[in-house]
Amino acid sequence: MVSPHVHSDILITGGCGFLGRKLILSLLARTQLPGRIVVLDAFPPSPPSTAISHDTVPIVYRTGSILDTKVLNEVITSSTTCIYHLAAVVSAQAEQDWNLGMQVNFDGTRAIAERCLELGIKPVVVFTSSLAVYGGEVVKNCSEDSHIMPQSSYGAEKAMCELLLSDLSRRGLLDARILRLPTIAIRPGKPNAAASVFISGIVREPLQHKQKTVLPVDEKTLIWIASPRSAIKALVHASVVPRETLVDAQGSRRSVITLPGLSTTPRDLIDAMVRVGGGDASLVEKKPDPKIEAIVGTWPGDIDTPWAKSLGFEVDKNVDDIVKIFVEDDMH
Template sequence: MKVLIIGGGGLIGQKLAKSLAGRGTLRGQPISELVLADVIDATTVDAPFAVTTKTCDISDPASVATIIDESTDVIYLLAAVVSAHAEEDFDFGYKINVDGTRNVLERCRTLGTKPVVVFTSSIAVFGGEVPQPFTDDSALNPQISYGVQKAIGEMLLNDYTRKGFVQGRGFRLPTISVRPGKPNRAASGFMSSIFREPLQGLPANCPVDRDFPHFYLSPRKCVENLIKGAELDQADLGPRPSMTMPGRVWTIGQMIDAMTAVAGPEPAKLITWNPQPEIEHILDGWRMDIRPEKAAKLGLTADDSFEDNIRIFLEDDIDA
């Protein structure tokens, strides 16, 4: 079993690699090789099987051909230009998020090996005038370029799966919190920074009010679900293999109260409440009630409480 993680240098890619290294198997077979591909060199992981790191630009078909070959059994397509970045740089967002996705799928079609492809989409595919709650049967109606690009990626995955070129399954990720490390260029970045920094004694700003609701999942649960997602039988996914990954809807206030319950009152005192006009238009469409029913029926799960998200950060990531 040869596994490829495209975006293997990122947060979820690295955590997924470490989890696979600890398991040693995927889809009931021993893993023989793990390839971590990214636009820059990914950090390798210790594993009882071969781990290879490769640089790749998925917007270039020739570069994609260097990382996917006839022996590749499972592909995790995690690489993406995230929300605020894709909004700022229209061309680059389409180059990576649409052209890159198509290049990966085309390489699989050319080889004819029908690998499992796990594609990470986003809840940014929802929004606008579509009635809430959003379910797996809701119309995709993205309000930002990133959401449009991910919706196109889902449609491509569905069609390549329908034609039998890949065994596709797509998962719309909730906002992942609490993320360790430095902020990325996602508009949702503050949804980690208002916990990550205060838990380490640093200030952080929240640009929305305490009543702002959103849909969340911890990094640990996300990785667990990505592994379960790869192991699902294709027949169980039905004709639309893209779905929303389970998460929970909490308000900012509920999340801060959860941090206080776990870590005491001091971290919350380091949060400021100043608007950020550059992301305000994105956040306007993010008051979401999401019901991930299909994935839940297939065995994927969410965190029980945001206290768990805080504890997971303290256990797994605070040193990072």
């Protein structure tokens, strides 16, 4: 049972994941500390020693589902002032099981929003959407103003959440800041069910585990990536961007921000892995997988993001930095 707290609470869903953990550390490194951090995740911190504690900021871990009303009622209270909603079923999984994807990715987000409406609180809601909302011919010449046409259920669900949260934010019922994240690379640890998992694998496996790994798409495929550091910086920045700047040139509420990213290729990443980390490129086995190619091929490999940049969102400089950040932060 998470007891209500008088101070301002930050809720992080999916907070035991890779990004969630980094986000907690980042929030604790800021000058202005939150009253409390509530971490909701379907799984407990693993291993338990990875649970984060802090001298002055209580950090409460709650294991449960965002689809469980009782759980949501505990983790979102009248003290909640900011929600980072990161919990999601990833792309390949949502494609395999439509019901699961709709439930976790869409119904879960809606349940969080409706809990806020029920309480009458208007927290800042930072929501992680994805480049997967784009699709079709626009991906060849894509900007933050391009129309969305998702070619995966994951992308469709994220886009529906964008619309839901944007509408509530426009109505002033909550304060949404929606980030379309590039593919985050390099991820440490075990591969997940995301179709983009190979992008991290081609650097991590040769470098960290000295193991073979598969590149299932053409090495010249354009990919749109951001380092975990950039992504976390963006998540925190999103929570403090003044609400009045989240409008378009006509003054209409615009809550969806397509994050700047780095446009590169698996080939360039592999080269950087060799150059910066001294890894063995021959460990990367080229083995095209039509299923993965079909999903990744519907994502933009480059996106023009002048508005996001004007809001102060930043981008990784080059592939060498992408590899360096992995070596410094996560290759242990």
